[in-house]
Amino acid sequence: MKRRYALRFSPTLVEQPIVSKLVRIYDVDINILNADVASGRGGKLIVELSGSSEAIQESVSYLNEIGIGVSEMVKELIFQDDACIHCGACTAVCSPRALRLGKDATLLFDAALCVVCGLCVQACPLRLFSVSDERGA
Numbered sequence: 001m002k003r004r005y006a007l008r009f010s011p012t013l014v015e016q017p018i019v020s021k022l023v024r025i026y027d028v029d030i031n032i033l034n035a036d037v038a039s040g041r042g043g044k045l046i047v048e049l050s051g052s053s054e055a056i057q058e059s060v061s062y063l064n065e066i067g068i069g070v071s072e073m074v075k076e077l078i079f080q081d082d083a084c085i086h087c088g089a090c091t092a093v094c095s096p097r098a099l100r101l102g103k104d105a106t107l108l109f110d111a112a113l114c115v116v117c118g119l120c121v122q123a124c125p126l127r128l129f130s131v132s133d134e135r136g137a
């Protein structure tokens, strides 16, 4: 199974090798989708954990125990791509680069990179994006 989480770090936790410890001890794969972490000021990671249900639950418990704020991301971005006119306006607000223009100037959407921040919802002049509370499998 896969689950996405937002992890919030205090400044004292930024220096610790938390991600490698999760992989070694709890047998989960971690895909970092977005990172905003700097020494001295804490930070935030958006990660996707892959593994058994038990391994993911144990990983989340461990993160909570050491003081990392863990929020599961249960929302999903819905994109009506068939009506897109490839204007590119949404790409300017998408920092994880889930939305970008390809070499032929057509919009490319990589759902795996989307952190469901919702910024593209307002950015699209045709209102082709919406955010649902449903979680994908």
Ligand code: SF4
Pocket (backbone or CB within 6 Å): 077, 093, 094, 095, 096, 097, 098, 099, 113, 114, 115, 116, 117, 118, 119, 120, 121
């Ligand atoms: S919600 Fe939109 S702007 Fe935010 S990461 Fe996903 S595609 Fe990019």
Ligand code: SF4
Pocket (backbone or CB within 6 Å): 083, 084, 085, 086, 087, 088, 089, 090, 091, 107, 123, 124, 125, 126, 127, 128
């Ligand atoms: S802003 Fe809307 S119409 Fe323009 S490229 Fe993005 S999805 Fe397509």
